[in-house]
Amino acid sequence: MIQHVVVVGGAGAVGALFTERLLETGAAVTVVDSAASGRSDERVRRIQGDVTAADPALAAELGRADLVVLALPDAVALAAVPRIADVLSSGALLVDTLSVKQPMTEAVRTHAPNVQAVGVNPMFAPSLGFPGRPVAAVTVNPGPLAEEFLTLVESWGARVVRVDAAEHDRLAGAAQVLPHAAVLGFGLALAGLGVSAADVREVAPPPANTLLALLARIASGTPEVYRDVQSANPEAAGAREALAAGLHRLAHVVEAGSEADFAAILAELRDYLGGDLAHHRDTCARLFTSV
Secondary structure: OOOEEEEEOOOOHHHHHHHHHHHHOOOEEEEEEOOOOOOOOOOEEEEEOOHHHOOHHHHHHHHHOOEEEEOOOHHHHHHHHHHHOOOOOOOOEEEEOOOOOHHHHHHHHHHOOOOEEEEEEEOOOHHHOOOOOEEEEEEEEOOHHHHHHHHHHHHOOOEEEEOOHHHHHHHHHHHHHHHHHHHHHHHHHHHHOOOOHHHHHHHOOHHHHHHHHHHHHHHOOOHHHHHHHHHOOOOHHHHHHHHHHHHHHHHHHHHHOOHHHHHHHHHHHHHHHHHHHHHHHHHHHHHHOOO
16 A cells, blocks of 8 residues: 655655555655745655665665655656665655656666566646546556556546557657757748747637747746657657658658648548547637637
């Protein structure tokens, strides 16, 4: 049973999200962060420390935990695994929230093969909360605490989607890397056209307003988070290459093809969407009522 929790990186948005939900279960939660920050909460014990070079006090705290959550940037979390593997209890559960799963899965199976482990990736900004949102989950080393944790996430209203590490990274490449790259590329192209964002806003139809909103959200976010999405995933380069190839194909059809060629592209995309076409079309219609 999960009773004593350590959230490493708890001062960040993702760590704070898990901290709040885990507190609601009645668990004792310790937040560890390299920065002496985070909102004051008498329910939480706070330790300033570096999990990649844990001092004896931090090591002891990790050793007492039933659940350790690594809500850290990819590189830091990967560096932490071999450092903390020896201090974790054999009955403990290690959870990571990384956006890329294959390197972490390999690291855990190499350095902590006897520790239960699950990788989760909330596919949404932490401010949106769990209800109704997908959480991709990779069970690295199974066990009762791993199942208890995923059941907890579902009880918070999330839709847990179980995948293996390779499938996670492939899907994240399509669902995170590609959309972010498309939005960032749109922003860079727009800036390169020499028109101001204010002027565009004055005449923007709903699709442009939607892209501007997405661009503003990403540009206002934490650079480290969005860079990790683009740089850490082994599928990222392929996703960006596919985006570039798609734009090149579109340009060729528009500039050298016929109306029939263009109609064929739309037909191909309708076929790709298949049975989900109406769902996504109706979702767009609802979105456009507010933009």
